[in-house]
Amino acid sequence: MDSRDDIREQIEALRPYLLRFASLQLHDAAAAEDAVQEALVAALAGEASFAGRANLRTWLTGILKHKIIDAIRKGGRETPIESDEALEAMFDATGHWPSFPAAWDNPDQSLEQKQFFVALEMCLKGLPDKTARAFLMREHMGLETDEICKELAITSTHCWVLLYRARMALRKCLEMNWFGKQ
Amino acid sequence: MKLLTCKEATSLASQGLDRRLGVIERISLRLHLAVCAGCSRVAKQFAFMRRAVRQLGSTDL
Numbered sequence: 001m002d003s004r005d006d007i008r009e010q011i012e013a014l015r016p017y018l019l020r021f022a023s024l025q026l027h028d029a030a031a032a033e034d035a036v037q038e039a040l041v042a043a044l045a046g047e048a049s050f051a052g053r054a055n056l057r058t059w060l061t062g063i064l065k066h067k068i069i070d071a072i073r074k075g076g077r078e079t080p081i082e083s084d085e086a087l088e089a090m091f092d093a094t095g096h097w098p099s100f101p102a103a104w105d106n107p108d109q110s111l112e113q114k115q116f117f118v119a120l121e122m123c124l125k126g127l128p129d130k131t132a133r134a135f136l137m138r139e140h141m142g143l144e145t146d147e148i149c150k151e152l153a154i155t156s157t158h159c160w161v162l163l164y165r166a167r168m169a170l171r172k173c174l175e176m177n178w179f180g181k182q
Numbered sequence: 183m184k185l186l187t188c189k190e191a192t193s194l195a196s197q198g199l200d201r202r203l204g205v206i207e208r209i210s211l212r213l214h215l216a217v218c219a220g221c222s223r224v225a226k227q228f229a230f231m232r233r234a235v236r237q238l239g240s241t242d243l
Contacts, residue, residue: 012184095187100220107230111237120234138200139235145200156201164196171227 010056011043017057018064026071030081034157035071039064074155081158084165090172101171104179116178123173127166134159135166186214188221195225199232 015036022032043050043063050059092098110116124132134152137143143151149159186194191214194207203211215222 008184091187091189095189097188097220101223101227103223104227104230107227108233111234116234117238120238124235136235139232140238142236160193160197160200163200164193167196167228167231168192168224170231171224174227174231 007050007056008044011040011060014057014060015040018060021061022064022068026068030083031071034081034155035064035067037157038070038155039067042067081161086172087165087168090168102175102180104175107179110178119174119178120170123170123177126173127169131162131166131169134162135170138163184210186210188214188218191215191218191221192224195221196228199228 018036018039019032022035023029026032026035039060043060050056090097124136127135130152134148134154137148137151138145145156145159145163149156152159154162191211194203194211195215197203198208198211215225
């Protein structure tokens with residue numbers, strides 16, 4: 001293991017501490033997680049500048065503070081990401097599948113069936129509004145994430161979370177209402 | 183490099199459709215997909231849903 005991996009591991013080990021720190025400031029678990037995530041991304045991008053000259057925890061907390069301030073400034077504009085219980089329920093406590101998702105048999109054949117698009121639209125309608133909007137802007141209109149962020153006044157991290165949730169919910173819905181039924 | 187959970191792997195697979203993943207992210211994801219049938223299916227299904235949604239409203243069926 002080289003020293004880069006070593007720092008990454010140490011950073012990862014500090015995540016729970018950083019989360020507690022951010023949660024105290026932000027009173028919102030999702031926003032806190034976002035701030036920590038952004039801080040860690042920034043830290044990993046700038047890890048060369050760390051180079052052992054300060055205490056790792058102090059250095060990371062310093063970066064996190066800036067991210068928390070950003071989050072608070074944005075607070076007025078952006079609604080926090082609510083937790084998505086349906087998504088949480090798809091995985092066990094360790095983040096793995098309780099049972100593997102099924103393979104979809106010859107999905108491209110479905111693209112030639114009108115009924116498939118009826119099912120798809122129904123599944124899209126079942127998504128929360130903002131999630132559906134983000135997903136359709138991305139996949140139907142083909143917009144880039146930053147355009148979607150601007151339009152919905154959300155951060156790119158938030159946008160990726162919404163798109164991920166949309167895809168997971170949609171695949172589950174299609175599995176139940178289309179692919180599982182064929 | 184930390185091994186990904188299925189939740190992290192599917193999240194990265196999703197993000198890979200929306201942004202350019204970093205080198206570490208790409209390698210971790212590829213390693214995970216190579217050994218996890220469940221997540222590889224989901225990654226393929228994400229790509230399929232993209233094709234499907236692009237066709238939505240543009241096909242005369």
